[in-house]
Amino acid sequence: xxxxxxxxxxxxxxxxxxxxxxxxxxxxxxxxxxxxxxxxxxxxxxxxxxxxxxxxxxxxxxxxxxxxxxxxxxxxxxxxxxxxxxxxxxxxxxxxxxxxxxxxxxxxxxxxxxxxxxxxxxxxxxxxxxxxxxxxxxxxxxxxxxxxxxxxxxxxxxxxxxxxxxxxxxxxxxxxxxxxxxxxxxxxxxxxxxxxxxxxxxxxxxxxxxxxxxxxxxxxxxxxxxxxxxxxxxxxxxxxxxxxxxxxxxxxxxxxxxxxxxxxxxxxxxxxxxxxxxxxxxxxxxxxxxxxxxxxxxxxxxxxxxxxxxxxxxxxxxxxxxxxxxxxxxxxxxxxxxxxxxxxxxxxxxxxxxxxxxxxxxxxxxxxxxxxxxxxxxxxxxxxxxxxxxxxxxxxxxxxxxxxxxxxxxxxxxxxxxxxxxxxxxxxxxxxxxxxx
Numbered sequence: 001x002x003x004x005x006x007x008x009x010x011x012x013x014x015x016x017x018x019x020x021x022x023x024x025x026x027x028x029x030x031x032x033x034x035x036x037x038x039x040x041x042x043x044x045x046x047x048x049x050x051x052x053x054x055x056x057x058x059x060x061x062x063x064x065x066x067x068x069x070x071x072x073x074x075x076x077x078x079x080x081x082x083x084x085x086x087x088x089x090x091x092x093x094x095x096x097x098x099x100x101x102x103x104x105x106x107x108x109x110x111x112x113x114x115x116x117x118x119x120x121x122x123x124x125x126x127x128x129x130x131x132x133x134x135x136x137x138x139x140x141x142x143x144x145x146x147x148x149x150x151x152x153x154x155x156x157x158x159x160x161x162x163x164x165x166x167x168x169x170x171x172x173x174x175x176x177x178x179x180x181x182x183x184x185x186x187x188x189x190x191x192x193x194x195x196x197x198x199x200x201x202x203x204x205x206x207x208x209x210x211x212x213x214x215x216x217x218x219x220x221x222x223x224x225x226x227x228x229x230x231x232x233x234x235x236x237x238x239x240x241x242x243x244x245x246x247x248x249x250x251x252x253x254x255x256x257x258x259x260x261x262x263x264x265x266x267x268x269x270x271x272x273x274x275x276x277x278x279x280x281x282x283x284x285x286x287x288x289x290x291x292x293x294x295x296x297x298x299x300x301x302x303x304x305x306x307x308x309x310x311x312x313x314x315x316x317x318x319x320x321x322x323x324x325x326x327x328x329x330x331x332x333x334x335x336x337x338x339x340x341x342x343x344x345x346x347x348x349x350x351x352x353x354x355x356x357x358x359x360x361x362x363x364x365x366x367x368x369x370x371x372x373x374x375x376x377x378x379x380x381x382x383x384x385x386x387x388x389x390x391x392x393x394x395x396x397x398x399x400x401x402x403x404x405x406x407x408x409x410x411x412x413x414x415x416x417x418x419x420x421x422x423x424x425x426x427x428x429x430x431x432x433x434x435x436x437x
Contacts, residue, residue, distance in 0.1 A: 004033040006318050007070055008044070010311045014066035015059075017149075017304055020172050027055050028063075034080060042067060043078045052081050069308050070315045072332065105282070106153035112278055114271030117147055120262035124151040127235060128158035131166070131201055135260035137224075137234035141241055142264030145302035148237040152203045155235055159201055169199040173209040177356045180216045184359070193219070197226045201233045207256075208238050211430030212247040212357040224255055234259075240433075246426035267303065272296035275303055279310040280324075285317065287324050294329045309333045347385060347399060353435050354381045357427065366400060382407055383414035384431055 008031065015028045030051070034043040044063075046052040055063075056079050067075045108128070113121050120142075126134040140148050156170050176196075183192035196202065202223075210217055227234055241263075242248065242256040267275065273296040280287035287310070299305045312332040316322040348362075355362040358377035365378050382396050391399075393407040400406075418425045 003319055004036045004042070007036070007042075007067070007315060008033045010070040010315060011063065011066035013311070014069050014308070015062055017307075018062060018065075019059075020175055021170070023059075027051065027059060031055070040074075041076045041078060043080055045082055046079050047081070049081055052079050055079060070311055071319070072312050072315070106150045107157055108154045110278070110282070111147065111150055111154060112267075112271060112275045114267050114274070116265040116267045116271060120147075120151060120264045123260055123262045124155050124235075125158075127233060128155045129162075131159055131163070131233040132231050136228065136231075137236055137256065137259040139236045139238065139242065139256050139259065139261045140264065141238040141261070143266070143301070144239055145304040146264045146266065147303055148264060149205055152205055152235060152237055156201070156203060163200075166200040167198060168201045168203070169196060170203040170205075172205040173207050174356070176204060176220070177209060177213055177216045180213075180219050181356065181359055184215060193223070196223045199227065199232060201235070202227055203235045203237075205237045206239070207236045208240060208245055208430075209353075209356070209434055210248060210252070211245050211434060212427040213359070215359050216356075217249050217252060221249070221252055221255075224252070228255070228258075245430060247423065247430045266301050269296055272300065272306060275306050276310055279307050280314075283310065283314045285310065285314045285324065287313070291324050291326055291329050294326050295333060298333055305333075347389070349435050350384050350388065350431075351381055353431055354384065357431060379410040379414050380428070380431070382410045384428065384435070386411060387428075388432060388435070 012024075012028055012031070016024045019028070030047050032045040034045050036042050046055055060077055063077050064074065067077065108121075108125060111117075111121060120140050123135055123138055124140070127136075127138050140151060142148060152170065156168055159166055159168060179192055183189045210220060224234065236256060238245070241261070242253045245253070273292050276292040276295050277287065280292070291313075295306060295309050299309060309329070309332050313324050313328055316328055316332070317324065322328055351362045351365050354377050355365055358373055358380070360374050360377050364374045365381050367374075369375075378400065382400070385391055385396055385399070386393070393411070394404055397404050397407045414424075414428075418428060
């Protein structure tokens with residue numbers, strides 16, 4: 001079973017890098033290997049029926065992508081619940097933000113420094129060594145896959161080590177937004193506020209998802225002020241400079257720039273080679289220099305792609321005994337090089353992002369409710385689906401069980417609103433950027 005265990009471990013690492021920390025900890029880490037039949041069907045054990053249904057419904061696609069990333073070919077994924085667990089009582093909904101978020105391989109020691117990230121690395125180290133005494137807030141920005149999340153985790157780990165009594169809250173902005181909505185709907189706003197405003201250190205990833213969400217921005221504004229005034233450390237990560245988040249309130253944009261802003265750019269060739277070698281070292285994979293240089297010379301924009309290539313070569317070695325060489329590297333990165341199209345954006349992703357922006361439920365957008373907020377959210381959703389996917393108006397109508405004329409009216413209404421209201425145009429731009437992240 002060693003081989004399937006290793007493959008699953010590598011797939012879990014992929015999932016960890018492509019989903020929220022709380023989701024990964026609760027739904028992915030507990031998966032156990034059962035069988036790998038005919039090299040194209042993997043069976044995984046899930047601890048109970050409740051978790052099995054959620055994983056099957058929500059995360060099958062992610063797991064299939066993960067196994068393809070590791071193995072280099074597609075597999076079917078089947079879930080099963082061990083008989084001894086069948087009678088286990090379904091757990092109560094998890095309070096996701098209370099789950100541990102530290103990724104213990106994401107330390108400062110494991111971060112590969114280079115000209116493209118040296119400043120951000122030094123700033124993160126300074127904050128970790130002297131919380132609230134160095135740069136507050138620290139705002140780190142740069143494209144996806146370049147190490148921002150690594151630095152946030154490294155800060156958390158270092159502060160935990162030096163200040164075990166500190167209350168550290170690390171959350172991604174999507175979860176913060178969802179918790180804001182839940183707190184408002186369930187009248188538990190005070191509990192929500194206490195959780196965040198009593199933190200000694202607050203680290204928030206993907207802060208760009210605040211864009212356009214007025215209720216969430218309001219809550220975060222007061223949370224930021226409370227913590228900053230109390231001398232507590234705030235660290236934010238974003239995929240763009242604060243000034244480029246168009247529908248972010250000016251008062252928040254200004255506060256994000258109070259402390260230190262540090263950017264991360266794609267790594268240069270030497271740094272890419274160092275990253276490839278370090279990833280291979282962590283996997284105990286003997287990678288020749290010419291192979292490391294070939295990978296680094298062809299994958300230039302994203303550290304996750306470099307890591308994925310090394311993992312795939314490791315899988316070839318573990319499963320088939322194929323030692324790393326340039327020929328194997330060509331096969332390992334072929335799919336990445338050929339994949340010039342952006343990751344497909346699902347309608348559900350658009351609906352969920354609009355729902356969070358308008359503080360409504362995704363089911364309401366698809367449903368029959370006609371309140372002002374839901375109707376506006378539905379029109380925004382139809383408009384963005386049309387803009388991003390190019391779907392026909394008939395197809396969009398079918399998605400929402402509306403006729404063609406309703407979609408025509410919604411798109412016309414949005415066009416007019418965008419022309420007369422700059423804020424709506426900025427909200428559209430930010431939602432589009434967020435769903436493409």
